[in-house]
Amino acid sequence: MSGKALITGSEGFVGKYLQAELASNGYEIIRADIVSGPGVHSINLLDEGNVRELVSAEQPDVIFHLAAQADVGKSWKQPQATMQMNVTAAINVMEAVRAVKGKQAAILMVGSSDQYGNLGEAGASVSEETGMRPQSPYAVSKRAQEEMAKLYAKAYGLRICMTRSFNHGGAGQRTGFMIPDFASGIVRIERGESDCLLVGNLTARRDFTHVRDVVRAYRLIAEKGQPGEIYNVGSGKTYSAQEVLDSLISMAKCEVPVRQDPSRLRPSDTPVICCDHSKLTRDTGWEPELPMERILTDTLEYYRGLNA
Template identity: 45%
Template sequence: MKALIVGGSGFVGGYLAQDLKKVGWSVAMTMLSSEKAPEGHDVYPLNILEQAQIADILRCLCPDVIFHLAAQSSVGLSWKNPALTVDVNIKGAVNLLEAVREIPDYQPRILLIGSGEEYGYVLPEEVPVSENIKVRPGNLYAATKVAQNLIGNIYAKAYGMPIVMVRAFNHIGAGQKTGFVVADFCKQVAEVEAGLREPVIQVGNLSARRDFTDVRDVVRAYRLLAEKGKSGETYNVGSGHAVGIDELLAQILSLSEAKIRVEVDAKRLRPIDIPVIEADIAKLKGHTGWKPEIPLRETLQWTLQFWRKNPEIFR
């Protein structure tokens, strides 16, 4: 199988490429020309807002499967730059689908990667959330991913395109940039241990509960959905278990011998925050046989070790 990862420079792209190559797929990826190309991968520069560029790459490579990972994925940044979020997450997805359509007799499988944030204001009786509940996005990033999902569904039905939609819940691991809760916490702990900051960790809302999955488990789910997912269907990808941010922080702090004080930073609080988001993953399990394999504590240890070795990254 030949795969193209659109937006391969992000946190997930490298892990997805590793997983695919491990099982014998050939892999190419795209990224912005300004981004640093990872070693050992076939990389093509691409601006997702330029449909002609997308079509040129597709004609050149003719991938069997396209994983659409290109996104503005930070909820915080979506509040600060909504126009960029709309352009990349909605216009970018349309450009990709239209680029595929303009190539005669070409029907690659396409995974459109969305987010568990799409569910938004989940009612207590709706937890864990299935793919069939009403989406009530609570932030601008989530709204753009809802739009992407709807567009993918329309294209699948109207044009018979083999498109599978994914709602991925929080995925974590080594190499994730700051701006995401586990990376933020682990980086701060590593900086305290290295003497780069005072023994204080800045946090936002600790009462929220979220569904966290190791990125290596997540990309394995993407591969299985590319192989076995049903066209026009949406699949949750998550652990199926919500964890309190306060519990998450406690586990990370327990992995360090440093004595660290916790302080709430008002700048880290979102204008709107959803109390509980947890995935119902029965559909994913039933259609692919996937299940999460890596324990949360192991993932947290792995992530903290990354920051201990790289405390200056993203400063």
């Protein structure tokens, strides 16, 4: 496909990797984010006119809509802001595409496996046909974003593909997610800045994919995905939090005392959620390539390099 690609949320964790993936495959990249910087269009996605101006001026071939309020905890404290950022912003992007005179951009709308919620043991193999039980304002907002995208694809003929992306990681991911929390905590202990790693529930099993594999999936969906379709993006392999922790501790440069913190326990934690990516593989040929160990080493080395 190549051509001109607009990335919303271009300066975030995934956005930076997507820039590299697209650049290496011949795309011209338009960067758009709430933050400003050289070569970045500083944009408020809640300003419909601002979004229309950018899309009209740049005339992208494809829009990767990554920008989101993705903090589950924050979504409980700021549900209105979460719905605005994750639903209203997406509507503004779709309306901007509708309003363009001339070529209409294809859109990749990024959703989350959080939309599935707590499936119990049924989470052992989750396909796009699996029922959804969103259990946080964040998950509800992503479900609403997806429903609006499906509606716009059907009602207006917009070329929209949607994802339900499972956990992903790698160098540069901020704390607030399990692997960066473990890795940064281990680094603090290595530096003598902490004497113990506090943890929550270690039995839950999650599907993890390297962010480089995820952005490759996004590119392939944009190029080969079927408009109006939803694609699970995940590795199809699960690891318990205990297994992740043990692997990271085995890479540590010192002993790592661990203590369970009751405040980190979440009774609603789903016991297991594993991605069935067969639809994605069938339509695009995508398969995960980088192993779990690469996510862990990349993340640990990233935090070792911070303020070194």
